[in-house]
Amino acid sequence: MRGLHDWSDIEAELRFLSTEEGGRNGYADSGYQPQFYHQGQDWISVVVSAEHVRMYPGSEHKVSISFLSPHLIVDCLAVGDEFALREGNKVVARGIVLKIVDLKQSAEREIVNSQPI
Numbered sequence: 001m002r003g004l005h006d007w008s009d010i011e012a013e014l015r016f017l018s019t020e021e022g023g024r025n026g027y028a029d030s031g032y033q034p035q036f037y038h039q040g041q042d043w044i045s046v047v048v049s050a051e052h053v054r055m056y057p058g059s060e061h062k063v064s065i066s067f068l069s070p071h072l073i074v075d076c077l078a079v080g081d082e083f084a085l086r087e088g089n090k091v092v093a094r095g096i097v098l099k100i101v102d103l104k105q106s107a108e109r110e111i112v113n114s115q116p117i
Contacts, residue, residue: 008064009103010077014047014085014095018058023092027054034085034092036065039076042086044068062098067106074107 017023028034030052036045049055050062067073077097085093 008048008101009066009070009106010064010097011050011099011101012063012065012083012095012097013060014055014063014093015060016055016057016093017091021058022090023057024087025057027056028092029054034087036067036073036083037086037091038073038081038083041073041076043073045085047085063095064101067103070103070106071108074103077103 016028019025028047030047030049032047032055034045034047035042037043044067046066046068047055048064048066050064053061055061055063077100079097079100081097083095083097084091085095
């Protein structure tokens with residue numbers, strides 16, 4: 001598993017649900033670490049706003065998303081796929097994958113770096 005990093009696995013368009021829709025009560029900063037929910041699975045992710053701004057309920061953002069275990073999701077994502085961001089079982093945002101950036105390379109690095117010496 002890896003920590004925060006500077007590369008991006010995917011780019012996505014993201015809309016945070018408003019508080020009235022059941023979303024967050026407050027903003028999320030760039031570097032936010034929600035669960036990325038796709039195809040019935042949760043994946044730990046890091047979301048970075050392209051504008052590096054706070055992301056408020058009801059707002060839309062182009063974001064970069066990186067996965068802490070990319071080798072587990074590499075074969076599951078494609079451009080156009082829809083997903084949700086969750087906090088526990090609560091959906092706080094919905095998005096669509098715009099571009100696969102470095103997901104395959106991240107997965108390969110993850111596998112190589114987890115090999116015993």
